[in-house]
Amino acid sequence: MSGLDSAQLRTLAAVVSEGSFEAAGRLLHVTPSAVSQRIKALEEAVGQVLVRRQRPCDATEAGRPLLRLAGQLALLEREALADARGPLGGDPGRTRVAVVVNADSLATWFPAALARLPAPPELSFDIRQDDQDHSAELLRAGAVMAAVTAQREAVQGCRVRPLGAMRYRALAAPSALRRWFADGLTRSALAAAPVVLFDRRDRIQHRFLRTLTGRTVDPPVHYVPSVPAFSAAIRLGLGWGMVPEQIAADDLDSGRCVDLAPGRVVDIPLYWQHWRLDSAVLTALTTAVCAVAAETLR
Amino acid sequence: MSGLDSAQLRTLAAVVSEGSFEAAGRLLHVTPSAVSQRIKALEEAVGQVLVRRQRPCDATEAGRPLLRLAGQLALLEREALADARGPLGGDPGRTRVAVVVNADSLATWFPAALARLPAPPELSFDIRQDDQDHSAELLRAGAVMAAVTAQREAVQGCRVRPLGAMRYRALAAPSALRRWFADGLTRSALAAAPVVLFDRRDRIQHRFLRTLTGRTVDPPVHYVPSVPAFSAAIRLGLGWGMVPEQIAADDLDSGRCVDLAPGRVVDIPLYWQHWRLDSAVLTALTTAVCAVAAETLR
Numbered sequence: 351m352s353g354l355d356s357a358q359l360r361t362l363a364a365v366v367s368e369g370s371f372e373a374a375g376r377l378l379h380v381t382p383s384a385v386s387q388r389i390k391a392l393e394e395a396v397g398q399v400l401v402r403r404q405r406p407c408d409a410t411e412a413g414r415p416l417l418r419l420a421g422q423l424a425l426l427e428r429e430a431l432a433d434a435r436g437p438l439g440g441d442p443g444r445t446r447v448a449v450v451v452n453a454d455s456l457a458t459w460f461p462a463a464l465a466r467l468p469a470p471p472e473l474s475f476d477i478r479q480d481d482q483d484h485s486a487e488l489l490r491a492g493a494v495m496a497a498v499t500a501q502r503e504a505v506q507g508c509r510v511r512p513l514g515a516m517r518y519r520a521l522a523a524p525s526a527l528r529r530w531f532a533d534g535l536t537r538s539a540l541a542a543a544p545v546v547l548f549d550r551r552d553r554i555q556h557r558f559l560r561t562l563t564g565r566t567v568d569p570p571v572h573y574v575p576s577v578p579a580f581s582a583a584i585r586l587g588l589g590w591g592m593v594p595e596q597i598a599a600d601d602l603d604s605g606r607c608v609d610l611a612p613g614r615v616v617d618i619p620l621y622w623q624h625w626r627l628d629s630a631v632l633t634a635l636t637t638a639v640c641a642v643a644a645e646t647l648r
Numbered sequence: 649m650s651g652l653d654s655a656q657l658r659t660l661a662a663v664v665s666e667g668s669f670e671a672a673g674r675l676l677h678v679t680p681s682a683v684s685q686r687i688k689a690l691e692e693a694v695g696q697v698l699v700r701r702q703r704p705c706d707a708t709e710a711g712r713p714l715l716r717l718a719g720q721l722a723l724l725e726r727e728a729l730a731d732a733r734g735p736l737g738g739d740p741g742r743t744r745v746a747v748v749v750n751a752d753s754l755a756t757w758f759p760a761a762l763a764r765l766p767a768p769p770e771l772s773f774d775i776r777q778d779d780q781d782h783s784a785e786l787l788r789a790g791a792v793m794a795a796v797t798a799q800r801e802a803v804q805g806c807r808v809r810p811l812g813a814m815r816y817r818a819l820a821a822p823s824a825l826r827r828w829f830a831d832g833l834t835r836s837a838l839a840a841a842p843v844v845l846f847d848r849r850d851r852i853q854h855r856f857l858r859t860l861t862g863r864t865v866d867p868p869v870h871y872v873p874s875v876p877a878f879s880a881a882i883r884l885g886l887g888w889g890m891v892p893e894q895i896a897a898d899d900l901d902s903g904r905c906v907d908l909a910p911g912r913v914v915d916i917p918l919y920w921q922h923w924r925l926d927s928a929v930l931t932a933l934t935t936a937v938c939a940v941a942a943e944t945l946r
Contacts, residue, residue: 369848444868457876465884474842475870475886477877544772550667570742572773577876578755579775586763588773 369406418492514647667704716790812945
């Protein structure tokens with residue numbers, strides 16, 4: 351530990367995970383002023399400002415390696431204690447399992463992986479939803495121990511495994527098909543028909559347009575950053591959009607939506623990035639995630 | 649306009665909505681350096697720094713009133729032009745309709761309100777998902793023109809209308825019921841059974857626990873910040889949680905979940921906050937939102 355105080359590291363982790371000195375104090379059963387003193391002491395020991403004092407509190411660049419260290423130590427310590435005490439050694443508290451997952455995986459296959467873990471009652475899941483950019487940031491900062499992401503390059507300090515691809519189909523309501531695509535998927539129709547995007551970083555629809563037309567098309571857009579609202583907007587005829595096949599199936603079967611270009615799909619490969627750490631929880635989670643992904647992804 | 653340049657104001661709005669000088673330039677068909685010059689000129693005219701140069705770019709405290717002004721001017725200008733030109737006056741471009749909506753409304757009733765607007769093809773929806781704290785901030789900053797929120801006090805510059813209440817029921821999988829509540833909803837069972845929370849600001853479960861037990865209960869928690877993953881986690885038996893009745897209906901009817909405490913519900917009143925502005929789009933949106941809310945909320 352090279353002189354670093356483990357209570358101070360735990361306090362750093364609590365301040366960032368809970369977002370404020372007050373909330374960290376509640377979690378650790380100490381006063382906010384004790385939290386503040388520990389953070390100051392740790393900052394003096396390291397010689398760097400570690401916490402950005404704002405709402406919510408965040409780790410500085412210098413604070414991130416320490417935050418990751420704190421998370422890794424907490425996990426290893428807890429597992430060593432549980433091993434030392436044996437199965438009848440009493441309740442060591444719940445192990446926090448922090449994972450960031452892209453929105454479409456979270457809305458479809460990922461919860462089943464959590465349910466498949468052995469002895470889930472001893473775990474406390476802290477799931478975050480995000481896109482791949484932010485995911486790498488959270489991994490680097492140690493705020494999460496693993497991520498489901500489209501980023502294939504291993505994040506610093508992490509191992510990466512391919513999970514398979516999520517397949518997207520171009521869906522539209524029958525009314526939208528009649529209104530904008532009466533003459534088929536012509537380039538002018540694709541430039542005029544509104545497209546539903548998840549958010550400003552969502553490039554799946556534009557990738558589909560490029561493969562279809564061979565060039566960049568710039569149609570009118572609606573931004574709808576909620577998985578259920580995204581498919582509802584398409585069902586209601588506001589525009590067309592790329593929907594994961596797991597979500598599309600119901601709307602296609604019921605006829606509420608049609609596949610704009612059957613056979614023309616976009617596959618987004620997904621990866622499991624996780625801390626390089628010999629932890630029982632992380633190993634079990636990796637096994638469960640890979641198993642469920644193998645059953646549901648391409 | 650007291651001397652403010654409307655092209656500069658439009659540029660300010662584009663920088664904040666698109667997140668960078670480059671993206672704002674693409675939207676406005678000018679170079680990033682022209683964007684930078686306009687922002688600097690506006691900052692000199694006002695005598696304040698207006699844009700926080702970061703990824704994504706954000707308005708400073710001083711920039712927010714100008715951002716709201718820019719949004720309001722753009723909306724009024726577009727509608728005046730459309731009126732002046734008449735229905736055959738050509739395409740004035742799409743009106744951006746920026747609204748922030750709480751996650752559960754977005755996942756249930758809100759998309760139907762968008763679909764009910766007259767002539768939706770002329771609009772470009774820019775929906776954001778957020779909790780009530782952030783919603784007020786976005787309204788104040790002028791980043792959105794309206795919000796569905798639990799905040800009843802009018803945000804500065806806004807009018808507020810009650811929409812009715814979203815009703816939440818306590819759901820659990822039959823397996824969770826057997827495992828944790830074999831002896832009923834006793835205080836010790838409620839303290840031991842894991843509860844699924846949307847995120848750290850989600851207080852609905854704790855409110856339910858307090859009304860049920862008369863005191864603060866501190867059970868183990870899972871955080872699952874995705875509406876479909878939240879109900880999946882409950883269905884899979886990871887814990888119990890408060891689910892909007894619109895989402896709960898399917899799981900209750902199919903027997904995949906049970907109502908832990910039939911008749912003991914939590915009602916969260918929702919409000920429509922919108923700019924005080926005589927705009928045709930805003931009036932039509934308000935009418936549609938209030939009508940759909942009246943049909944689906946309590």
